[in-house]
Amino acid sequence: MSPKITTELLKQLRQVMKSPKYVQEPVQAYIVPSGDAHQSEYIAPCDCRRAFISGFDGSAGTAIVTEQHAAMWTDGRYFLQAAHQMDNNWTLMKMGLKDTPTQEDWLVSVLPEGSKVGVDPFIIPADQWKRMSKALRSAGHDLVPVKENLIDTIWTDCPQRPCKPLITLDLSYTGVSWRDKIVALRSKMAERKVLWFVVTALDEVAWLFNLRGSDVEYNPVFFAYAVIGMNTIRLFIDGDRMTDPAVREHLQLDSTLDPEFKIQVMPYGSILSELQAVGAGLSPKEKVWLSDKASYALTEAIPKAYRYLTPYTPICIAKAVKNASETEGMRRAHVPKGTVTEIIAADKAEEFRSQQKDFVELSFATISSTGPNGAIIHYKPVPETNRTLSVNEIYLLDSGAQYKDGTTDVTRTMHFGTPSAYEKECFTYVLKGHIAVSAAIFPNGTKGHLLDSFARSALWDCGLDYLHGTGHGVGSFLNVHEGPCGISYKTFADEPLEAGMIVSDEPGYYEDGSFGIRIENVVLVIPAETKYNFKNRGSLTFEPLTLVPIQTKMIDVNLLTQKERNWVNDYHQKCREVIGAELERQGRHEALRWLIQETEPLIRVQ
């Protein structure tokens, strides 16, 4: 992986930062966040502005360019990758380490007095704008919105914004019709006494209308906004997607519906002016509900006195708690089907043995890394770094797929030869952490961050740790990373866990230059049976939805307790039963033999 040479690009950017054609007054710094106008985590190629300017293409990072400096903030998952992908023009700011300055503190330390700091108001969330603007102002600087995106002005071969066809989802997948979702949303609006609700997150638009798209890789969403009034529904979306008869019927665009369910379709680009018109027409006490993570541009369209901002929208919270149809779908999605294109670990392992050289060319949304590449937490194989799998190195595979009935995300770590004692030791600590979370029992309403240390305790006892959270919310045929719940040492964005939520459980260990280990299942929050049931508050635990064997060759059985051995054996028994039955039905006998072999019970050998 050789770094992107950015000298010329930075020169051009610094020129437009001073050019009266683009900025009213020169800006001494320009911020390039990693999101799009919807604050998506995964973004379309046309929105990869931070990757374009810096070379670093991980999912999280913020670039700031001043006249003298260029700096990139990212978190522990990406320290190695960012260091590899960026040239010497860039300083890497390792977030989460004690001595790393915040963006605000760094700006204050490098800027000349009375500087202007520019940012695209559509790309920066309102809450971040507020925090940064305040910090800069108190040091005598100004955060200013720059209407034209300065990266776009120098990005000559910027790809077009995608506009792919939509998929409609019927009741058997979603469990609730879009009309009923609108009714529920309006009742939440009435409760909070707001007249309008602005849907800005792409997965929230998709969920609300029971539609899916493919505008963004891996996330089945499409570019759109929606504005929901008590009697009106406006959908802002481009292209000829609304001419598709299936979509027209799904949204009942041509039926003479009750007027309050009539969807007005408007151009994607008209959201700002429409919202400004809404804002201008408000009477006192009429409020507009937005996420506090909506863009600064859209938030500013509503005068301050009329805004009702919350960290989580009612859609975000409703979406996180899966209904029976969705939960059932997630279960089905985790079992191989005759028609699926996903390759389960059984098939993969077969392929690895027969076709090792070809493997990294498979076209899956996959982290496939061997040996030292495994230590790059969000590694994605590219031709320059492509390593051949071998019997001498640990292999890490993190793959997920989207099905109409659910979203999968699984990581397994394997050795095709003989792992060293140290590799087995580390793997076993990670497994102990995985089990500690998966088998944890906790009171109803516990926040996920309180479970994070369970995943680390066995590693900590030996002085090992990993620099990422333990789990993220998972959407239902939606984004594989979804709020508002998760399991992380970070305590923001952490709504209490309740039955029906789905998260990942994925502790790891990464040895720079040597190997990476991660064991990940998608797990469903379910009620638990406990002796005393928290005085009727209710008990919760997790049920693994992912059913893929955990390589027993990597386990140092003597480091496991009896309880942990039982957990592994019960889990493998369930893999045999559920996956085995399906392989049997499909007549995949070789895979079945492999499954049986990989799920042999652990026995203490000491």
Added chain:
Amino acid sequence: MSPKITTELLKQLRQVMKSPKYVQEPVQAYIVPSGDAHQSEYIAPCDCRRAFISGFDGSAGTAIVTEQHAAMWTDGRYFLQAAHQMDNNWTLMKMGLKDTPTQEDWLVSVLPEGSKVGVDPFIIPADQWKRMSKALRSAGHDLVPVKENLIDTIWTDCPQRPCKPLITLDLSYTGVSWRDKIVALRSKMAERKVLWFVVTALDEVAWLFNLRGSDVEYNPVFFAYAVIGMNTIRLFIDGDRMTDPAVREHLQLDSTLDPEFKIQVMPYGSILSELQAVGAGLSPKEKVWLSDKASYALTEAIPKAYRYLTPYTPICIAKAVKNASETEGMRRAHVPKGTVTEIIAADKAEEFRSQQKDFVELSFATISSTGPNGAIIHYKPVPETNRTLSVNEIYLLDSGAQYKDGTTDVTRTMHFGTPSAYEKECFTYVLKGHIAVSAAIFPNGTKGHLLDSFARSALWDCGLDYLHGTGHGVGSFLNVHEGPCGISYKTFADEPLEAGMIVSDEPGYYEDGSFGIRIENVVLVIPAETKYNFKNRGSLTFEPLTLVPIQTKMIDVNLLTQKERNWVNDYHQKCREVIGAELERQGRHEALRWLIQETEPLIRVQ
């Protein structure tokens, strides 16, 4: 415990809330926080305004009185106590439960349009003022400062503000002179480019000047403020305390000192006008550093542009990390001495048996509760509730003392007859939680909240929990509850742990109407030895400073792992060695025999 009848008092308060003598305009609600002007947790009798108006005298709670309602917010430690102490005029708002409204939300729901909500600006911290003011304003109400405290106007027999003599601490106790502390503080001020630092917390004033007092029960502090400039030191303190020759010499008030260490002594009540004068004399870029928990009144004395607010002051952080003299002192304070007035558990247990009736008259700062009283987490025996100890009930003793060399805080739970299987089961889960925290190994710089669930895991597995945090910072001959670190599911006020910090480890379990269990040691954060040492980040663990036997009769040994049994046996061995040697030296043979018997090793009996 019969509730306080507050009908008449509330009537009087509602009258002054409308009286032009005290308020410019009538206030429709009046907030009575529990703190004093220094935001102390424990307060002098003259500051117990919330207890006066409501009857509820726990350490945490906020009362709000409107024309129609009177409501009290408190946390899980005090649900039972508050319910017992308040009459039917009051609604108890159980903080931490899902359906309990915040104070702001509740006010918005009950107030008529355009209401004024009054509060004493000296009692409310600036950060709370800001949050509440914003929430009220967005709903069309106003938070207004009421200069005269309205409770004081109806509190006819309000006690006087205490003004007790001071104790000076020499270098052998403090390890650092007050001059050197001022030098270190000024260097932090220079780093942050501030010209003035305002010391508002009582323990910070006491720590900075190496002085102690006894104005507040149990906390060795005195009423004072300090304002530190780059060349000036102003101490705001009342009474003739500065005439004491020992104090004069300690503070070098009469020596011809370098002018920058000359202390100007001013009246306590002049802080506001002096600070306003400082604020008025500032030039642009000259900043004044205050805690964001300083009172709204003092914060407002400095114009907004000149304020530098931080959640933790440099004094708070320096104070939390104990130096060698302080750590050594804490160790000494935990061992019985010939001259101490503390009665260690050995002596107490002897007394209990011989003099049970007298026990609650002992004059210790003590939670001494038997049977159902034990379930009242911060119970304090009073004549009406006084229960006789018996061989049929669990007895909980939480006691602490102040020594010149340190502060102790210990809880033990005992049974003098035969505990039931259920009582032993619960006790053993609590013990497992205590051990899980005490023996935890974690990376340097971990925040305490990440350890909180370790204390709960064994309880959670059976559907049990406790409604309080697991530990608090402990001062060095200072407040027994001290920031900025702790171990709690609450994540605010939680600076990373580092070697030298001292916290309590005190999980519990409380069965309403039956019993309370808590096992508390004071523990010192120390470096740990780990196999891989977090890539040189460093490993931490805890060393118990408290050395008091844990009653083995209460332990169901078969619920402990081998590791946990070893922990108990090692701990008891250390009690024998350290405490035994001291008892031997003092010739206290009966206590020694008791100690030996109580520290017999646990053996698995299954």
